[in-house]
Amino acid sequence: MTQAGTPPDKGPFGFDTNPSNILPRKYTADSRIRFRCHPGVSCFTACCGTIKITLSPFDILRLRKRLGISAHELLLQYTTPIYLEKTDLPGVMLKLSEEGRCPFVTPNGCTVYSDRPTVCRYYPVGMANFHEGAQESQSAEEFYFIIQEPHCRGFEEDKTWTIAEWRQDQGVDVCDQRNKGWMELVMRRKSFGIQASLSEQAKKMFFMATNDLDAFRRFVLESSFLDTYEVDDTTLARIREDDIELMQFAFRFLASSLFGTQDLKIREEKIQAKVAQLKAEQERKAAEADQLYEELAAEREKLRQQVAEKKHGKA
Secondary structure (H helix, E strand, O other): OOOOOOOOOOOOOOOOOOOOOEOOOOEOOOOEEEOOOOOOOOOOOHHHEOOOOEEOHHHHHHHHHHHOOOHHHHHHHHEEEEEOOOOOOEEEEEOOOOOOEOOOEEOOEEOOHHHOOHHHHHOOEEEEOOOOOHHHOOOOOOEEEEEOOOOOOHHHOOOEEEHHHHHHHHOHHHHHHHHHHHHHHHHHHHHHOOOOOOOHHHHHHHHHHHHOHHHHHHHHHHOOHHHHEOOOHHHHHHHHHOHHHHHHHHHHHHHHHHHOOOOOOEOHHHHHHHHHHHHHHHHHHHHHHHHHHHHHHHHHHHHHHHHHHHHHHHO
């Protein structure tokens, strides 16, 4: 969960500045923290308002299964569109109630707790430099920080555990593993800077593949996708039935189509057809250029003769 009152341009796992409620210390997985949240604590659910909860593809998959609705219905009813981590990659955040509260929270707690979003699971632990070096095949420095807001009484509880134990207890490790491909796409896009913009078609494709797996599955199975990309039978069988496999496949497809990785290969015949098309286009343009040159040369010769005739007439 992000800091209460986080501005709209903040990412789901970090901050551009160092708010006063973030403790000025780097924590490791072995660092111990004292914290516990439960219905008996006086501030219970106070952190579920005036917040920005960015949803990952895995969050959307979990929530729509929990609610028994399609991804399309979930997006329309419960989310607001945003851009991810200061990029032009489209994503979504939870749409808050008129009172500025999470739509799934009640006085008795979270109604989707076992399927709550990744951001909620992190709180009050944050992780910095999340997979930041992944696109360069380098190991990124990863460390943790603690968000200690004035209203939170969870730090007064007598429960202590390591960061690693907290992450395991909250199911963060599973979420990070599922979200890894998505986060790597976001970090890769950030590395290109604002000077390189995606086309509207690329943005729409990214949104569909990361937020609406039902639509993406139809795109893969019912369009010319399989005529264009090489997909082995085992993978094809998995993505027909398994949403997790489909989600991971979507990440590989986006890495290939948006950033030119080798995660997914285009069929050789399609490459050759494209090469032939480009060659034919180049030959057509070359022929047009030759024709234009000849026409201009003929026009220049005609003008030269006219000028010469006028001079001869005057003489």
